[in-house]
Amino acid sequence: MRLAVAGKGGAGKTTISSTLARSAARSGTRVVAIDADANPNLGTALGLPPSETARLGPVPTSLISRRQGGAGLTEDIGDVLDRYSLMAPDGVRLLAMGAPAHADDGCLCSAHAVVASLLEDLGADEDRLVVVDMEASPEHFSRGTVRHADTVCLVAEPYYRSLETIRRMATLVAELPVGRVVVVANKVRSAGDHEAIAEFCDRQAFELVGGIPWSDEVVAADRQGIPVVDWPAAAPVVEAVGRVAAALGQTTPMDLDAFGR
Ligand SMILES: Nc1ncnc2c1ncn2[C@@H]1O[C@H](COP(=O)(O)OP(=O)(O)OP(=O)(O)O)[C@@H](O)[C@H]1O
Ligand SMILES: [Mg+2]
Numbered sequence: 001m002r003l004a005v006a007g008k009g010g011a012g013k014t015t016i017s018s019t020l021a022r023s024a025a026r027s028g029t030r031v032v033a034i035d036a037d038a039n040p041n042l043g044t045a046l047g048l049p050p051s052e053t054a055r056l057g058p059v060p061t062s063l064i065s066r067r068q069g070g071a072g073l074t075e076d077i078g079d080v081l082d083r084y085s086l087m088a089p090d091g092v093r094l095l096a097m098g099a100p101a102h103a104d105d106g107c108l109c110s111a112h113a114v115v116a117s118l119l120e121d122l123g124a125d126e127d128r129l130v131v132v133d134m135e136a137s138p139e140h141f142s143r144g145t146v147r148h149a150d151t152v153c154l155v156a157e158p159y160y161r162s163l164e165t166i167r168r169m170a171t172l173v174a175e176l177p178v179g180r181v182v183v184v185a186n187k188v189r190s191a192g193d194h195e196a197i198a199e200f201c202d203r204q205a206f207e208l209v210g211g212i213p214w215s216d217e218v219v220a221a222d223r224q225g226i227p228v229v230d231w232p233a234a235a236p237v238v239e240a241v242g243r244v245a246a247a248l249g250q251t252t253p254m255d256l257d258a259f260g261r
Contacts, residue, residue, distance in 0.1 A: 001124070001126065001128075001129055001130070001150050001242075001248070002122060002124065002130040002132070002148065002149045002150045002151070002152050002177075003020070003129065003130065003131050003132065003149065003150070003153055003248065004036075004119075004132040004134055004135045004140070004146040004149040004151070004152045004153065005017045005020075005131065005132065005134060005150075005153045005155060006140065006141075006146075006152060006153070006154055006155070006166075006169055007136065007154050007155035007156060007162070007165065007166060007169070008136055008155075008156075008157070008161065008162045008165035008166070010136070010157075011134035011136070011155040011156060011157050011162055011165075011186055011187075012155050012157070012186035012187060012212070013133055013134060013136070013155050014037070014041055014045045014133050014188075015045065015186075015218060015228060016153075016184060016186065016241060016244075017033065017042060017044035017045070017132075017133035017213070018033070018042060018046045018047075018130045018133070018227060018228070018229075019227070019228050019229055019237070019238060019241040020129070020131055020133045020241055020244070020245055021033045021046060021088075021092045021129070022046060022047070022088075022089065022090050022092060022148065022227060022229040023091045023229060023238065023241060023245060024089035024129045024245065025091050026090050026229070029127070029128070029129050030091075030127060030128040030129070031090075031091070031092045031093065031128070031129045031130075031131065032081070032085070032092075032093045032095065032096060032122060032128065032131075033046060033088065033092050033093070033094045033095070033130075033131045033132075033133065034094075034095045034096070034097070034115060034118060034119075034130065034131070034132045034133070035056075035094065035095070035097060035133055036097045036115045036132050036133060036134050036135065036140065036145065037097070037133060037134065037135035038097065038098070038099045038100060038111070038135055039099065039135065040053075040056075040096055040097075040099060040107055041161055042052075042094065042133045043056055043086065043088065043094055043096075044193075044225060046088040046089065046092055046094060046227060047088060047089040047226075047227040047230060048088050048089075048094070052086060052168045053086075055086065056086050056096050057084065057096070057101065057116065058084075058096045058097055058098035058111065058114070059080060059084045059091050059096070059097070059098075059114050060084075060098075060114075061098060061110035061111060061113070061114055063075055063080065063114065063117075064110060064113050064114055064117060069217060070113075070116070070144075071113035071117050071122075072117050072120070072121075073114075073117045073118070073121050074168055076140060077118070077121035077122060080095075080118070080121075081093055081095070082236055083154075084096075089227070089230075092193075092220045093113055095118060097111045097112070097115050098110070098111035098114065099111075105180065109143065112139065112143045112145040112172045113143075113145075114142070114146060115132065115140075115145050115146075116143075116144060116146070116147060118151055119132065119146065119147075119148035120148040124150055132146065132149065134186060136148070138168065138169060138172055141169060141172035141173055141175075141176065141203060142172060144176060145197075146173075146176065146178065147176045147177060147178070148176070149178050150179050150180065151178070151179065151180040151181070151182060151248060152169075152173050152178050152180070152181045152182075153182050153183075153184055153197050153209075153244075154166040154169055154170060154181065154182070154183050154184070154206075154250070155183075155184050156183055156184070156185055156186065156197055156200075157188050158187070158188060158189075158193035158194070158196045158197050159185055159194075163196075163197070163200050166183060166195050166206075167204060170204070170206060180207070181206070181207070182206075182207045182208070182209040182211050182247075182248065183197070183201050183206045183207065183208045183209065184208075184209060184211070184212065184244055185197040185198075185208065185210070185211040185212065186211075186212045186215050187209045187212070187213075188212060188214060189213070189214040194211050197211070201241055209244055209247035209248060210240060210243050210244035210247055211240065211243060212237055212240040212244070213236060213237060213240060215234055215236065215237045217231060217233040217234040217237070218231075218234050218237055220233070221234055230240075
């Protein structure tokens with residue numbers, strides 16, 4: 001499955017992407033994680049030390065050829081993985097999109113085309129999870145960067161502007177050939193929080209696949225630069241992400257009561 005994780009700034013995209021990736025890899029799934037944020041930090045969230053993430057170069061835009069029907073990679077995807085990915089803990093393979101090296105550098109169109117081509121060539125393999133951690137911008141949709149994702153996961157916090165953001169993003173995704181769009185509620189502090197997101201999803205006919213509780217332990221782990229999966233006190237969050245993963249593996253919406261709201 002190719003899963004793109006989107007949402008408003010700070011909603012928890014990187015936290016959820018990295019936790020999904022590490023948890024799936026721990027249970028034996030092959031995982032490719034793509035940092036599609038021009039301000040990258042998925043590597044550290046996965047547990048790579050800064051000295052390692054500094055070695056992570058982007059998949060070069062010179063590997064893209066403009067061909068009929070859109071951009072494409074000029075090298076075999078297996079070779080691209082071997083040459084440009086870093087191995088993160090639990091065997092997660094991490095690839096990165098380009099980031100601006102200088103001020104006044106211009107647009108990132110080609111870097112977006114790299115992500116689109118990676119997703120296309122990685123294919124819809126049921127035995128492999130591809131997680132794309134996106135930046136907080138509608139550009140991944142307006143540029144079609146995620147056109148080859150099987151599922152887009154919109155992360156929402158329980159407040160109006162966060163929900164408005166996913167509504168706008170869902171409108172854009174609907175114009176792409178993405179098979180499924182789901183919502184994950186994050187930083188849920190109360191039954192009222194969950195209810196607000198559930199009602200919003202009901203009104204918009206969005207598929208809500210789970211709720212992740214607010215946790216001071218996630219904040220504490222982040223402060224120490226430790227991944228959530230490696231922070232035992234954050235276990236309730238890891239378990240909630242696990243329920244989201246289970247729901248994503250299903251074709252029908254889950255009974256939301258299963259999330260203990
Ligand atoms: N369930 C949670 N409970 C408490 N804090 C959380 C939770 N999920 C994420 N956070 C915290 O929220 C902050 C933002 O999280 P994260 O970096 O994952 O968001 P993001 O959507 O990737 O942000 P950006 O838009 O900058 O890429 C971090 O400090 C993270 O530790
Ligand atoms: Mg992020």
